[in-house]
Amino acid sequence: MNIEISSKSNENVKYVKKILSSSKTRKKDKVFALEGINLCEEAFRNNIKIIKIFYTLKCYEKFRKLIDMIVIESSAQVYIVNEEIMENMCDTDSPQGVLALCKLIDKNVNEAKIDLYSKIILLENIQNPSNLGSILRSVSAFGIDLVVLSGSSCDVYNPKVLRGSMGAAFKVNILCIENIVNFIKQLKEQNFVTIASLPDKNSEDVTLLSNLKKVAVVMGNEGNGITPEVIKVCDKKINIPMKDTCESLNVSVALGIILWEMTRNERKN
Numbered sequence: 001m002n003i004e005i006s007s008k009s010n011e012n013v014k015y016v017k018k019i020l021s022s023s024k025t026r027k028k029d030k031v032f033a034l035e036g037i038n039l040c041e042e043a044f045r046n047n048i049k050i051i052k053i054f055y056t057l058k059c060y061e062k063f064r065k066l067i068d069m070i071v072i073e074s075s076a077q078v079y080i081v082n083e084e085i086m087e088n089m090c091d092t093d094s095p096q097g098v099l100a101l102c103k104l105i106d107k108n109v110n111e112a113k114i115d116l117y118s119k120i121i122l123l124e125n126i127q128n129p130s131n132l133g134s135i136l137r138s139v140s141a142f143g144i145d146l147v148v149l150s151g152s153s154c155d156v157y158n159p160k161v162l163r164g165s166m167g168a169a170f171k172v173n174i175l176c177i178e179n180i181v182n183f184i185k186q187l188k189e190q191n192f193v194t195i196a197s198l199p200d201k202n203s204e205d206v207t208l209l210s211n212l213k214k215v216a217v218v219m220g221n222e223g224n225g226i227t228p229e230v231i232k233v234c235d236k237k238i239n240i241p242m243k244d245t246c247e248s249l250n251v252s253v254a255l256g257i258i259l260w261e262m263t264r265n266e267r268k269n
Helices: 011-021 023-029 037-045 057-062 064-074 083-089 111-116 129-142 159-165 180-189 206-211 228-233 251-262 264-268
Strands: 002-005 031-035 050-055 077-081 098-103 119-123 146-150 174-177 193-197 215-219 236-239
Touching (some): 011 023, 011 031, 011 050, 011 083, 011 098, 023 031, 037 098, 050 057, 057 064, 077 083, 119 180, 119 251, 129 251, 180 193, 180 215, 180 228, 193 228, 215 251, 251 264
Parallel strands (some): 119 146, 119 215, 146 174, 193 236
Antiparallel strands (some): 050 098
16 A cells, blocks of 8 residues: 655654664664665665655656566555655755665674685775765675675765665675774684785885785775774785875775776686
8 A cells, every 4th residue: 555645744754864864773773775766776686675665756657667566576665755755854965756765684794704705805994984885886896705894984874875885785795893903813814815005105016916815905994094903913015106296095996996906817817
């Protein structure tokens, strides 16, 4: 049954806004929200459980076939809202007219299976959701095995992360950990070469990555970089050669270069 919502004070409208704005609520209720037809389709294609879908009649007219398929296959509860309410609900400035509530998926991989991987990206205290979204998109594009997030990094289900990832957040293996130093030690025991990426001219050139089979690269916080404790425990340090006029690169841009080097030999085969 389709339910029409005509008030901004409706409990469903309030709940959607809370899910979009509160990481604590997302984790407690194990629910996250998606805005836009592309993300809703990506979630559906990747078997994410969609429990509620909200759309405007204008959006339904444009994407009727896809919306009907999502609703039927997922058995989602349907809510019809007007343009004003949709704008009030959404996190974006110009919403497309469709929004879905989904069941949180367990993104944590089994730590016991780490030795099955060969290329890992570790993110220490990444705070900017747009950066994390771009990182996940790049990691997915290059086929990296695993992304590890320290406990203080931003929420993977932050709406800006999901938009920035363009659906890659549903595809990438992700492990959230509390103690990144201990995890790096564990990787070293399993014959990973652990590397800290630093804007330091005394570090080795980024091209060394192309010759390593089992490698884990650490990327640091946007403002403070990698903590000294993590740098100390890593086997090596690398940098991306740049002109003196540039001090550093955005973390997501730097990662793109690192991923290119990590997968260089795979592209040759």
